[in-house]
Amino acid sequence: MQKKQKKTGLVWFGNDLRVQDNAVLEKAILENERLIGVYCLDPLLFKKSNFGFQKLGVHRLQFLLESLTDLKQNLLQKNISLLFFLDTAENTIPAICKAYNICSIYKQQEWTHEECLEKKQVQSKLNHIEIVEFYNQFLYHPNDILSDPQKIPNVFSNFRKKVEKYVKIQPTLVIGKTFEKDNLVSKRTPIPSLKELGFEDLEIDSRTAFPFSGGETAALKRLNDYFFKTKQLGFYKKTRNGLLGTEYSSKFSPWLANGSISARTIYWHVKKFEQEHYKNQSTYWLIFELIWRDYFKYVSMKFGNDIFQIDGILKKKYEWNRDADTIKNWIEGKTSDNFVNANMIELKRTGWMSNRGRQNVASFFAKELELDWRIGAAYFEEKLIDYDVHSNYGNWMYVSGVGNDPRDRKFNTQLQAERYDASQKFRNLWLQPSLF
Numbered sequence: 001m002q003k004k005q006k007k008t009g010l011v012w013f014g015n016d017l018r019v020q021d022n023a024v025l026e027k028a029i030l031e032n033e034r035l036i037g038v039y040c041l042d043p044l045l046f047k048k049s050n051f052g053f054q055k056l057g058v059h060r061l062q063f064l065l066e067s068l069t070d071l072k073q074n075l076l077q078k079n080i081s082l083l084f085f086l087d088t089a090e091n092t093i094p095a096i097c098k099a100y101n102i103c104s105i106y107k108q109q110e111w112t113h114e115e116c117l118e119k120k121q122v123q124s125k126l127n128h129i130e131i132v133e134f135y136n137q138f139l140y141h142p143n144d145i146l147s148d149p150q151k152i153p154n155v156f157s158n159f160r161k162k163v164e165k166y167v168k169i170q171p172t173l174v175i176g177k178t179f180e181k182d183n184l185v186s187k188r189t190p191i192p193s194l195k196e197l198g199f200e201d202l203e204i205d206s207r208t209a210f211p212f213s214g215g216e217t218a219a220l221k222r223l224n225d226y227f228f229k230t231k232q233l234g235f236y237k238k239t240r241n242g243l244l245g246t247e248y249s250s251k252f253s254p255w256l257a258n259g260s261i262s263a264r265t266i267y268w269h270v271k272k273f274e275q276e277h278y279k280n281q282s283t284y285w286l287i288f289e290l291i292w293r294d295y296f297k298y299v300s301m302k303f304g305n306d307i308f309q310i311d312g313i314l315k316k317k318y319e320w321n322r323d324a325d326t327i328k329n330w331i332e333g334k335t336s337d338n339f340v341n342a343n344m345i346e347l348k349r350t351g352w353m354s355n356r357g358r359q360n361v362a363s364f365f366a367k368e369l370e371l372d373w374r375i376g377a378a379y380f381e382e383k384l385i386d387y388d389v390h391s392n393y394g395n396w397m398y399v400s401g402v403g404n405d406p407r408d409r410k411f412n413t414q415l416q417a418e419r420y421d422a423s424q425k426f427r428n429l430w431l432q433p434s435l436f
């Protein structure tokens, strides 16, 4: 008698590289007798795009490889294999489905253009296998607030006040089930090193404000350190505009961006801190900032491809300049403004820049140099280790006067430098040539 095939699922990992509080993984684990994980790194991400930048630069790539290595390890604890491919999802997923008799594919739901296209291409090559998707990246779950994205307010405070008043944040998911050892597949697809992908090894700049590694384990350690060990959370509102060192802000964004940690996990740990220690403006403000993150996701849902258009979601016309030398000077930290320069050098050397720095360099780019803001955003996309399509394009539009800022402000970068870098420590750190 023929042995009955076990129901086998596939988790197509994207920006949800975690085991804890992962709705996609939970569903897949519960609904299948066998399960494998797949991650596809599309080589096209290394090619130069429209404005001459890669979609994925070396700092974020290094962080991603660390995140995948950690995920692989954590999945192994549940006897789930993670297969890695340097190829498009379109080439990879259908072939894996065939090889392993996959019944269902599980993935995080995305809505931006390139991600939707990628899914469509994969789906077109699958016979009778459905791709099931789940929102897995929000603090406020879309099912709890959304009947129609068009109703999302265009002003952040209106959004925030409503969700804070009417919506409960869902609890985090705990996945108890572990598969038997025979769930592991024999195929070996190790996570490559930078060198194996054709990049030079990354030289870590000792001045970096983000000396952390990628992956869920490092994210949870940071959470524990920042909240419960140093209790910096309790001072967050006072320090969040800082520029130097690891402690002025949470530094959660790179892990949030690739999904190594969920916003809900952070939220419930803030609540735990408030219960065990105290509640103050700082503990609230971290949640306030996470609501900004959600908001830009809802904005991109509402406006679709408008977030990538020069007139933005406001459809506001300005004269934009595209002078190559002016752009190059901004990138290289060679403008007339040494506060902008210091921040730009930090970004280039480390893949990190503070929120204060980002606001200033973006405002200088769009409002002082009057350069096409999409070029600045594309440069950030290559460089930032925490690049997130919604937050990046949402913030760039906001600062450039084509987004959600009702006041359309321009930063006075000189005054900002005097206020936030009065001692010039930050500028001195980045404007002096490094010894090593």
Ligand SMILES: Cc1cc2nc3c(=O)[nH]c(=O)nc-3n(C[C@H](O)[C@H](O)[C@H](O)COP(=O)(O)OP(=O)(O)OC[C@H]3O[C@@H](n4cnc5c(N)ncnc54)[C@H](O)[C@@H]3O)c2cc1C
Residues within 6 Å of the ligand: 240, 249, 250, 251, 252, 253, 254, 256, 257, 286, 289, 290, 292, 293, 294, 296, 353, 354, 355, 356, 358, 359, 362, 380, 384, 386, 387, 388, 389, 391, 392, 393, 395, 396, 399
């Ligand atoms: C021009 C520009 C581009 C940006 N591009 C990105 C990007 O690609 N990816 C990204 O994650 N953030 C981006 N931001 C937002 C913000 O600068 C970073 O989220 C923040 O600096 C990350 O540091 P942190 O984790 O220590 O933040 P904290 O101050 O500790 O805040 C906690 C979390 O709240 C969220 N958050 C805070 N500020 C914002 C904000 N303004 N918008 C959205 N979410 C926010 C982040 O998830 C952050 O991790 C951009 C801001 C500007 C002005």
